[in-house]
Amino acid sequence: MTVDATLHNDLRVHYSPVGASDRFALGVTKFLRFIADTFFARKYGHRAVVLETVAAVPGMVGATLNHLRGLRRMQDDKGWIRTLMDEAENERMHLMTFVAVCQPTPFERLMVIAAQGVFYFFFFGLYLIAPKTAHRLVGYFEEEAVISYTHYLAEIDDGRSPNVGAPAIAIRYWNLPADATLRDVILVVRADEAHHRDVNHGFANEMAGLPQGTVAACPPHVDLVPIWRMSA
Ligand SMILES: [Fe+2]
Numbered sequence: 001m002t003v004d005a006t007l008h009n010d011l012r013v014h015y016s017p018v019g020a021s022d023r024f025a026l027g028v029t030k031f032l033r034f035i036a037d038t039f040f041a042r043k044y045g046h047r048a049v050v051l052e053t054v055a056a057v058p059g060m061v062g063a064t065l066n067h068l069r070g071l072r073r074m075q076d077d078k079g080w081i082r083t084l085m086d087e088a089e090n091e092r093m094h095l096m097t098f099v100a101v102c103q104p105t106p107f108e109r110l111m112v113i114a115a116q117g118v119f120y121f122f123f124f125g126l127y128l129i130a131p132k133t134a135h136r137l138v139g140y141f142e143e144e145a146v147i148s149y150t151h152y153l154a155e156i157d158d159g160r161s162p163n164v165g166a167p168a169i170a171i172r173y174w175n176l177p178a179d180a181t182l183r184d185v186i187l188v189v190r191a192d193e194a195h196h197r198d199v200n201h202g203f204a205n206e207m208a209g210l211p212q213g214t215v216a217a218c219p220p221h222v223d224l225v226p227i228w229r230m231s232a
């Protein structure tokens with residue numbers, strides 16, 4: 001795996017689909033992007049909150065299914081489980097961060113519940129029968145996330161959204177300076193998304209026997225620790 005520290009904000013990074021499975025993954029992504037664009041338009045804070053509740057699902061599903069597979073086959077996971085769990089936790093921290101900035105409407109909360117009901121089972125089924133397609137799908141989701149957060153940055157830079165102070169939870173998690181702003185947080189979140197993009201395309205490639213490609217560097221964040229260690 002080659003790591004590149006400059007790839008995090010490159011909107012041109014796109015994996016060209018090869019074959020029906022990749023095209024299916026891209027088609028689903030473009031369809032969901034269209035729905036998100038129609039519903040949220042320029043409400044970037046609301047968009048971030050609702051979409052991060054979905055973004056945190058695939059990592060945990062992938063970790064669960066790789067865990068079960070490792071048990072069944074009595075084989076090492078080559079680090080996949082921890083990687084996917086870290087992705088799920090990282091996406092949940094995105095959610096915790098944006099919900100501190102933007103309160104979802106009651107209708108959006110309802111949407112989140114409905115979306116989770118549908119998406120969890122869809123993604124679980126997809127990962128069970130076609131894990132390569134599932135990772136490709138996440139790779140494409142993350143390509144879109146990088147684009148959306150770039151739009152959010154432009155929104156702040158053009159003065160259409162206030163550049164408020166960074167939430168305390170984000171300052172702690174990414175170890176940001178005390179005077180960090182929302183803009184600083186979006187930069188680091190976007191870099192996370194670019195990292196997930198490349199890791200998931202890399203996993204799909206590995207399953208397809210293709211070269212892994214370059215991975216955008218993951219911004220450092222603290223490890224979430226179990227309760228027993230917190231009190232130790
Ligand atoms: Fe995210």
Ligand SMILES: [Fe+2]
Nearest residue numbers: 055142145193
């Ligand atoms: Fe993401």
